[in-house]
Amino acid sequence: MAEEKDYYKILGVDKAASADEIKRAYKKVAIKYHPDRNPGDKEAEEKFKEAAEAYDVLRDPEKRARYDQFGAAGVNGAGGFGGGTQGMDINDIFSHFSDIFGDMGFGGFGGFSGGTHRQSRPRYKGGDLRMKVKLSLQEIATGVTKKFKVRKNVVCPYCHGTGCEEGYSPETCATCHGSGYVVRSQRSFLGMVQSQEPCPTCGGEGTVITHKCKHCHGEGIVSGEEIVEIKIPAGVAEGMVVNVPGKGHAAKHNGVPGDIQVLIEEEPHPDLIRDENDLIYNLLLTIPQAVLGDTVEVPTITGRARIKIEPGTQPGTALRLRGKGLPAVKGYGYGTGDIVVNISVYMPESLSASERHAFEEMKKSGNMTPSPSIKDKIFKKFRSYFN
Numbered sequence: 376m377a378e379e380k381d382y383y384k385i386l387g388v389d390k391a392a393s394a395d396e397i398k399r400a401y402k403k404v405a406i407k408y409h410p411d412r413n414p415g416d417k418e419a420e421e422k423f424k425e426a427a428e429a430y431d432v433l434r435d436p437e438k439r440a441r442y443d444q445f446g447a448a449g450v451n452g453a454g455g456f457g458g459g460t461q462g463m464d465i466n467d468i469f470s471h472f473s474d475i476f477g478d479m480g481f482g483g484f485g486g487f488s489g490g491t492h493r494q495s496r497p498r499y500k501g502g503d504l505r506m507k508v509k510l511s512l513q514e515i516a517t518g519v520t521k522k523f524k525v526r527k528n529v530v531c532p533y534c535h536g537t538g539c540e541e542g543y544s545p546e547t548c549a550t551c552h553g554s555g556y557v558v559r560s561q562r563s564f565l566g567m568v569q570s571q572e573p574c575p576t577c578g579g580e581g582t583v584i585t586h587k588c589k590h591c592h593g594e595g596i597v598s599g600e601e602i603v604e605i606k607i608p609a610g611v612a613e614g615m616v617v618n619v620p621g622k623g624h625a626a627k628h629n630g631v632p633g634d635i636q637v638l639i640e641e642e643p644h645p646d647l648i649r650d651e652n653d654l655i656y657n658l659l660l661t662i663p664q665a666v667l668g669d670t671v672e673v674p675t676i677t678g679r680a681r682i683k684i685e686p687g688t689q690p691g692t693a694l695r696l697r698g699k700g701l702p703a704v705k706g707y708g709y710g711t712g713d714i715v716v717n718i719s720v721y722m723p724e725s726l727s728a729s730e731r732h733a734f735e736e737m738k739k740s741g742n743m744t745p746s747p748s749i750k751d752k753i754f755k756k757f758r759s760y761f762n
């Protein structure tokens with residue numbers, strides 16, 4: 376490894392330089408030592424590479440922080456140029472910093488795609504749309520199709536996305552003969568270098584529009600509205616995002632439309648509490664119901680279910696209605712849920728004289744106090760809810 380370099384010194388900035396100052400300083404150094412200006416000058420070439428290496432580190436706040444703390448060792452092998460000038464390829468410098476070389480007027484090397492083997496022309500991509508949808512537990516249980524009126528870019532109805540006035544169609548670009556790129560030969564210290572870049576005439580499309588559609592000004596898209604149907608699968612949960620491909624903004628010149636991302640919000644159910652795919656219901660029994668037993672109804676997502684309460688049911692008992700919870704949704708790891716009925720017992724807050732008398736009588740009965748073995752059994756059951 377070469378001896379420690381001072382990246383700040385190389386660019387001629389001080390340690391507190393802002394990102395903008397660094398960018399400007401790099402541009403200055405790069406112009407000064409640019410190979411086109413210094414043909415055959417090995418020293419200039421070295422300085423040019425050094426500056427690129429320094430800029431690669433200092434323009435990235437994370438790399439810069441590591442460099443400040445650990446020196447060049449902190450940024451070596453962390454992507455980019457790996458710190459050593461030996462490993463740097465002049466083409467990399469041009470393509471990595473095309474944002475700077477692009478406006479320096481030197482014509483980057485393959486700044487468009489970074490390679491010289493580009494085959495296909497770029498297709499435009501429409502933007503994505505994001506929306507929220509609030510669902511009831513019932514809708515979540517069954518899955519639901521929702522309709523939305525969406526404001527977005529739509530394909531121009533007059534030219535059907537071509538961008539051309541009626542009777543015309545896009546013509547093959549005369550500059551690039553339809554390929555979308557031009558090959559530039561450039562003399563550099565590496566010899567003649569050929570590079571490919573997007574055609575300046577057609578912007579890489581390979582075609583030009585001679586008579587633009589007046590409605591979309593040749594773009595092939597206009598702002599509009601569309602009713603979009605979105606299918607939400609069963610079992611989704613608050614915070615999940617359902618992606619609907621192709622329903623977002625239409626793209627210029629019949630390119631690939633964007634997606635709609637739907638964020639799921641869950642409406643709380645009045646009675647049922649969701650725990651993953653289980654639904655918890657708190658059943659409040661009266662003292663006689665818990666003591667004597669009963670048959671009661673509990674709410675489910677689709678209606679009500681009858682359950683039997685055994686005589687002597689203890690508060691805190693959990694009864695499970697298997698498979699009555701929410702369905703499993705593919706890819707989210709929960710199985711089909713249950714309804715879990717948690718038993719509580721209502722204690723009257725005021726008593727009539729006769730009720731008070733009845734309770735006083737009961738208090739005298741030995742049956743009202745659990746035996747040690749029953750106490751133990753109740754405790755074991757209670758403990759099992761937490762395991």
Ligand SMILES: [Zn+2]
Nearest residue numbers: 531534588591
């Ligand atoms: Zn149009």
Ligand SMILES: [Zn+2]
Nearest residue numbers: 548551574577
């Ligand atoms: Zn062209």
